[in-house]
Amino acid sequence: MDDSKVVGGKVKKPGKRGRKPAKIDLKAKLERSRQSARECRARKKLRYQYLEELVSSRERAICALREELEMYKQWCMAMDQGKIPSEIKALLTGEEQGKAQQNSTKLAKAAKTDANSSNL
Template identity: 60%
Template sequence: MGKRGRKPGVKQDGVSKLERSRLSARECRVRKKLRYEYLEELVQDREKAISALEHELELYRKVCEQIDSGNITEELRNLVESDWFVKS
């Protein structure tokens, strides 16, 4: 079994090690920034979807209230028979 650490005969100067460390840190910051941008986009998409669903739910509530009250208007009849209502 070999020893851990640097190999004998290979000298590592402090400047190149420091430069690799800086490069690694820079790459890490770039990856972190990309990850946050992706997550922000994901949140925005989900918020839009939630808003659309809330709007649709409110529409269904109004339709149900009108049906329960027996107040079926021509507009409600057209809405119920429309493609949008059937697809949803």
């Protein structure tokens, strides 16, 4: 005798491995599919918003760098004509003041170290 059973028009043999066909509610399956599609669209929308913000920030950075480059070009043209732009003078005097301040703090630290070592 044949031990096979007929289930849903399909012949099942006993001892067959694998997943057994489950009774799937078609409405529930469709709803899960719709929910998955909604979530996918939401993730896609967030991803595009993030990318658009990233592009706009990079574009702003590019504009700022172009303006800075143009300023440096103008400075170079002025220096080629023998003129020193006031901005460069300000930078140089600022650097000189910064160096003077650094030297004075180094001297003060050295004096403190010398005083501490002589007290020992």
